[in-house]
Amino acid sequence: MSTPANSASRALRIVRTAAELSTAIVQALEGLAPGNSPAALGLVPTMGALHSGHESLVSTAREQNDVLVVSIFVNELQFNDRADFERYPRTLDADIEILARAGADIVFAPEVSTVYPDGRPLVKLDSGALGEKFEGASRPGHFDGMLAVVAKLLHFCMPPASLGVPVAYRAYFGQKDAQQLVLINRMVADLNYPVEIRSVPIIRSAEGLALSSRNQFLTKEQAKAALVIHRALNLVKGRADRHEPLYLEDAAGLFEMEPLVELDYFELVDPRTLQELAFNCQDTPFTGEGLLLVAAKVGKVRLIDNMSLGY
Numbered sequence: 603m604s605t606p607a608n609s610a611s612r613a614l615r616i617v618r619t620a621a622e623l624s625t626a627i628v629q630a631l632e633g634l635a636p637g638n639s640p641a642a643l644g645l646v647p648t649m650g651a652l653h654s655g656h657e658s659l660v661s662t663a664r665e666q667n668d669v670l671v672v673s674i675f676v677n678e679l680q681f682n683d684r685a686d687f688e689r690y691p692r693t694l695d696a697d698i699e700i701l702a703r704a705g706a707d708i709v710f711a712p713e714v715s716t717v718y719p720d721g722r723p724l725v726k727l728d729s730g731a732l733g734e735k736f737e738g739a740s741r742p743g744h745f746d747g748m749l750a751v752v753a754k755l756l757h758f759c760m761p762p763a764s765l766g767v768p769v770a771y772r773a774y775f776g777q778k779d780a781q782q783l784v785l786i787n788r789m790v791a792d793l794n795y796p797v798e799i800r801s802v803p804i805i806r807s808a809e810g811l812a813l814s815s816r817n818q819f820l821t822k823e824q825a826k827a828a829l830v831i832h833r834a835l836n837l838v839k840g841r842a843d844r845h846e847p848l849y850l851e852d853a854a855g856l857f858e859m860e861p862l863v864e865l866d867y868f869e870l871v872d873p874r875t876l877q878e879l880a881f882n883c884q885d886t887p888f889t890g891e892g893l894l895l896v897a898a899k900v901g902k903v904r905l906i907d908n909m910s911l912g913y
């Protein structure tokens with residue numbers, strides 16, 4: 603790993619256009635101390651309304667790279683519900699303050715016309731069968747729209763070859779959005795993107811709720827009820843750790859005791875492919891490896907979380 607630039611000399615630049623972004627990236631890379639080779643550029647894509655989950659991505663990327671770009675863009679294409687898009691929290695000034703403190707070099711906060719100059723893309727990315735399951739089943743088109751913007755953000759921030767020095771390129775995503783992460787890894791592999799995808803563990807509140815920008819829409823009562831998600835995940839994790847049968851249906855039954863929480867899915871899957879694993883109702887002790895995915899609605903807020911089981 604190359605040494606990150608001295609944070610004392612770092613000033614946050616906020617850029618809105620692709621041209622400003624390219625200039626800022628080139629200047630930041632050229633400004634690195636000589637001998638800092640190969641340099642590394644990290645990108646953290648976000649939709650803003652930053653919280654400690656995002657800060658964990660940013661601090662990980664800060665430690666691992668010389669130049670750090672954080673993008674903030676609420677991508678309409680990945681919203682199938684207009685009301686959800688409109689009420690999505692937008693807190694750019696506060697986000698910029700957080701990113702300045704976290705030592706980011708560049709905030710890329712493009713206008714819609716920068717990202718989609720010709721309106722909705724004519725040529726689309728297809729997230730395939732995986733994009734239609736789990737989150738995709740409840741949010742049709744979500745993953746195609748997500749891939750469209752991630753593909754573009756990866757291009758916008760790509761270190762230019764014209765610098766003549768090798769620059770490692772990495773993009774950071776949270777494990778909370780497990781299906782998103784698997785699809786981004788597939789897109790990068792399928793389309794030969796010259797970027798390494800790095801994932802960062804889920805950050806939860808002290809009580810166990812996975813942090814999410816939409817949590818701010820929960821009432822106190824709803825937030826308390828939502829803790830059933832973590833209780834159910836932990837119950838199954840404990841059984842897996844003890845190599846007992848998982849009894850997923852019985853754990854999913856915990857949700858019936860929380861009328862404010864409407865369970866959507868509670869599914870054990872292969873962590874790499876998200877194919878369902880057949881441990882569901884069996885009395886077989888759990889061995890191997892799995893990822894337990896959960897989604898639930900609390901009022902208007904959709905919550906997702908997951909937990910790794912096994913080694």
Ligand SMILES: Nc1ncnc2c1ncn2[C@@H]1O[C@H](COP(=O)(O)OP(=O)(O)OP(=O)(O)O)[C@@H](O)[C@H]1O
Nearest residue numbers: 648649650655775776778779804805813814815816
């Ligand atoms: N609690 C968390 N722990 C780890 N990573 C997170 C967490 N919350 C969000 N991230 C990651 O931050 C990145 C940006 O996510 P995003 O801006 O959509 O925030 P969010 O809190 O997930 O918002 P929402 O779920 O309401 O859309 C994604 O890679 C996401 O996985």
Ligand SMILES: CC(C)(CO)[C@@H](O)C(=O)[O-]
Nearest residue numbers: 647648649677748751779
């Ligand atoms: C990756 C992403 C920034 C694309 O809009 C978004 O889906 C998110 O924040 O998880």
Ligand code: BAL
Nearest residue numbers: 649680681744779782
């Ligand atoms: N964190 C995933 C982005 C979304 O909910 O649209």
